[in-house]
Amino acid sequence: MAPLKLVITRRIYPEVLASLAPAFDIIAENQAADQPWDAATLQRAVSEADCLFCSVADRIDAAVIAAAPRLKMIATGAVGFNNIDVAACQARGIRVTNTPDVLTQTTADFGFALMMATARRIPESERYARAGQWTGWAFDQFTGRDLHHATLGIIGMGRIGCAIARRAAGFDMRVLYHNRNRSQEAVQATWVERDQLLRESDFVMLVVPYSQATHHLIGAAELALMKPSAMLINIARGGVVDDQALITALRERRIAAAGLDVFENEPKFDPAFLQFDNVVLTPHIASSSKATRGAMMQLAADNLLAHASGLPLKTPVA
Numbered sequence: 050m051a052p053l054k055l056v057i058t059r060r061i062y063p064e065v066l067a068s069l070a071p072a073f074d075i076i077a078e079n080q081a082a083d084q085p086w087d088a089a090t091l092q093r094a095v096s097e098a099d100c101l102f103c104s105v106a107d108r109i110d111a112a113v114i115a116a117a118p119r120l121k122m123i124a125t126g127a128v129g130f131n132n133i134d135v136a137a138c139q140a141r142g143i144r145v146t147n148t149p150d151v152l153t154q155t156t157a158d159f160g161f162a163l164m165m166a167t168a169r170r171i172p173e174s175e176r177y178a179r180a181g182q183w184t185g186w187a188f189d190q191f192t193g194r195d196l197h198h199a200t201l202g203i204i205g206m207g208r209i210g211c212a213i214a215r216r217a218a219g220f221d222m223r224v225l226y227h228n229r230n231r232s233q234e235a236v237q238a239t240w241v242e243r244d245q246l247l248r249e250s251d252f253v254m255l256v257v258p259y260s261q262a263t264h265h266l267i268g269a270a271e272l273a274l275m276k277p278s279a280m281l282i283n284i285a286r287g288g289v290v291d292d293q294a295l296i297t298a299l300r301e302r303r304i305a306a307a308g309l310d311v312f313e314n315e316p317k318f319d320p321a322f323l324q325f326d327n328v329v330l331t332p333h334i335a336s337s338s339k340a341t342r343g344a345m346m347q348l349a350a351d352n353l354l355a356h357a358s359g360l361p362l363k364t365p366v367a
């Protein structure tokens with residue numbers, strides 16, 4: 050039987066590519082590390098494909114699916130799959146897989162790092178030192194906010210939220226969380242209503258998946274509930290926060306700071322964010338350790354290999 054035809058939308062590690070090569074006829078491969086194909090190129094690329102290996106930054110909408118009449122399987126190298134029209138896939142019988150678990154610890158580490166960088170003003174003070182502005186030590190220089198004994202509110206208590214709560218215990222933080230379901234995991238954290246979490250937390254960390262239900266979960270009304278001294282950390286998805294409402298809240302000093310790894314319309318985030326020294330901006334890298342990005346790619350590849358061999362998919366979402 051002829052090998053299945055595979056399209057890969059982004060440059061992947063050579064060893065992951067090598068694992069796929071014996072089982073697939075790779076008919077199109079985007080060699081760019083960070084530039085997605087435009088919609089027309091993507092639709093052309095998938096027109097003969099049986100399988101698709103995509104990234105979090107590729108929009109796999111109904112038009113792409115309609116342009117791929119042979120498509121049977123989509124493996125995304127990410128845990129989030131809001132960029133894929135899963136309903137359209139299901140209607141066509143196309144299987145979809147993601148990459149849960151392998152990025153949990155790395156993403157939790159990053160959430161903590163972003164919270165610490167924001168609280169202790171690390172990027173701002175680094176810019177100052179690098180610019181040669183440091184002329185002497187002062188008691189009130191870059192005074193930040195303590196994490197220890199502060200209250201952390203986690204919105205979204207899945208695997209990553211629980212891993213963040215475990216880290217917070219080591220910092221003697223009080224941890225509140227809000228989630229549709231109470232966590233069954235052994236974490237020292239208290240479920241509260243979302244408004245209570247927003248009112249009481251010194252740090253609000255967003256870890257929810259993006260969906261219609263979580264679109265603009267944090268907008269003007271929610272930001273207004275937060276303490277003026279509180280900080281917002283978003284490692285979830287851009288659309289979970291209403292960026293314009295956040296910019297207004299920061300401008301009016303209604304919250305103290307924000308650490309943002311994800312943005313609406315990324316990578317073209319609103320340049321208004323650049324005016325704030327109390328905002329730490331990173332380019333959607335929460336899962337980006339070398340090993341974890343490799344594990345994400347390999348899990349996507351292993352799902353494709355399972356499909357090619359007629360074996361059960363390792364991590365199906367549909």
Ligand code: DGY
Binds near residue numbers: 105130
């Ligand atoms: C994911 O896996 O969903 C991340 O956002 C990309 O690393």
